[in-house]
Amino acid sequence: MHSDPTPSTRLSARAAIGPAALPRRARRFAFASPLEEIRDEMDRLWSEFTSSAPAAWGPVLDWAYTPDGGRPLPAGAAGFPAVNMGETPEAIFVEMELPGVNAADLDVSVAGDELVIKGRRHSLEEPAETTAGERATWLRRERGTGDFERRIELPVAVDPAQVEAKLCDGVLTLSCRKAAECQPHKIAIRS
Amino acid sequence: MTTETVSPETAPAEKAARATFRPNVDITDFGTEVVIHADLPGARRDGIDVTFEDGVLSLAADVPPRDVPGTAIRREYGVGDYRRSFRLGEGFDASRITADYRDGVLTMKVPRLAAVLPRKISVTAG
Numbered sequence: 434m435h436s437d438p439t440p441s442t443r444l445s446a447r448a449a450i451g452p453a454a455l456p457r458r459a460r461r462f463a464f465a466s467p468l469e470e471i472r473d474e475m476d477r478l479w480s481e482f483t484s485s486a487p488a489a490w491g492p493v494l495d496w497a498y499t500p501d502g503g504r505p506l507p508a509g510a511a512g513f514p515a516v517n518m519g520e521t522p523e524a525i526f527v528e529m530e531l532p533g534v535n536a537a538d539l540d541v542s543v544a545g546d547e548l549v550i551k552g553r554r555h556s557l558e559e560p561a562e563t564t565a566g567e568r569a570t571w572l573r574r575e576r577g578t579g580d581f582e583r584r585i586e587l588p589v590a591v592d593p594a595q596v597e598a599k600l601c602d603g604v605l606t607l608s609c610r611k612a613a614e615c616q617p618h619k620i621a622i623r624s
Numbered sequence: 625m626t627t628e629t630v631s632p633e634t635a636p637a638e639k640a641a642r643a644t645f646r647p648n649v650d651i652t653d654f655g656t657e658v659v660i661h662a663d664l665p666g667a668r669r670d671g672i673d674v675t676f677e678d679g680v681l682s683l684a685a686d687v688p689p690r691d692v693p694g695t696a697i698r699r700e701y702g703v704g705d706y707r708r709s710f711r712l713g714e715g716f717d718a719s720r721i722t723a724d725y726r727d728g729v730l731t732m733k734v735p736r737l738a739a740v741l742p743r744k745i746s747v748t749a750g
Contacts, residue, residue, distance in 0.1 A: 515700035519692030526692040530665035530701060532728030573651035576663055588697060603665035603728015604690075 513581045514550065514605075522617045525587050525609045532603035533576070539600065543593045543609065548585040550605075554578045589615040642689070643704035651710070657735040658716075664706050665728040666690065674723045674732060676716070681734060682709040715740035 514529040531539070533554050540551040555578060587609065595610035647662045660681070664672065667685040675682045685706040712734060720735045 516698055517692050517696070517700060518698035519694035520697050521694035524694070526694060528690075528692050530663075530728070532663040532665040533661075535727060569652060569654045571651070572653055572658070573649050575648040576650045576661065577648075602667060603663070608693075 512583045527607040529605045531605050536600045541598050543596050546587045546590045551582045553580045643702050644707050645704050646708050647706045657733050660732045662730045664730050669725045676718045679713045
């Protein structure tokens with residue numbers, strides 16, 4: 434009866450027009466929506482991915498304890514290494530973070546008001562054959578290696594003979610005495 | 625002449641504002657062990673804490689506060705403690721984990737248990 438179908442008939446009729454009730458091939462023609470196809474495929478891949486990830490990935494699944502969003506990349510907008518600088522009336526203080534760089538691989542030079550930092554961070558041992566005969570693999574590579582050079586403009590000229598450099602625990606600290614003509618001069622006032 | 629009272633201690637609000645950073649790492653799986661290198665510039669050897677519990681390797685490094693002397697005229701990075709955890713899963717020998725800190729880099733070696741390593745079975749003719 435058209436006017437009064439049984440509940441079961443109504444249910445099956447509704448299901449027939451929904452996507453789930455139709456076979457995959459029929460749906461393609463019924464809706465002709467490539468976007469929907471892609472979305473379904475993505476859903477399928479995602480569920481496969483998430484269900485298999487913990488076992489297969491191992492150490493890759495780390496979580497970060499980073500309430501503030503994490504540390505910026507080593508090579509920031511201004512270049513590597515990042516620089517902090519302070520100034521007193523007599524001197525300029527420069528500090529840089531250079532983890533994994535030996536003093537022997539670091540070259541610091543000063544000319545006038547330009548400070549040049551050159552160096553190299555050696556790459557780690559490349560993954561070689563493991564003892565089990567399988568190839569070792571990188572699971573994370575965030576640190577970066579290679580040569581770097583950065584020219585930093587100082588606010589005033591400094592005396593190249595009076596630059597002290599210290600490298601400790603991956604932090605390079607420079608104290609640069611300002612050039613004589615840039616030092617504050619006390620003017621004696623005659624009465 | 626007037627005297628000003630200056631508190632020698634850092635204000636609590638200033639202390640709380642110190643950031644915690646997530647260090648950059650390189651992780652290599654050598655089969656017999658997993659090696660993690662972490663950049664921890666400014667940390668002290670005795671301020672680094674590495675723990676392994678329930679398949680999770682955690683590193684925490686307390687960094688002594690430091691700042692360039694004088695007026696700051698350029699500030700491209702912040703100084704703070706380091707925290708990061710890695711879910712390694714089962715099959716590691718916690719008693720043989722080593723951690724070595726040098727030149728601002730922490731190297732952690734996490735050996736796998738011998739029982740979980742693949743074993744090559746030679747086929748004999750019979």
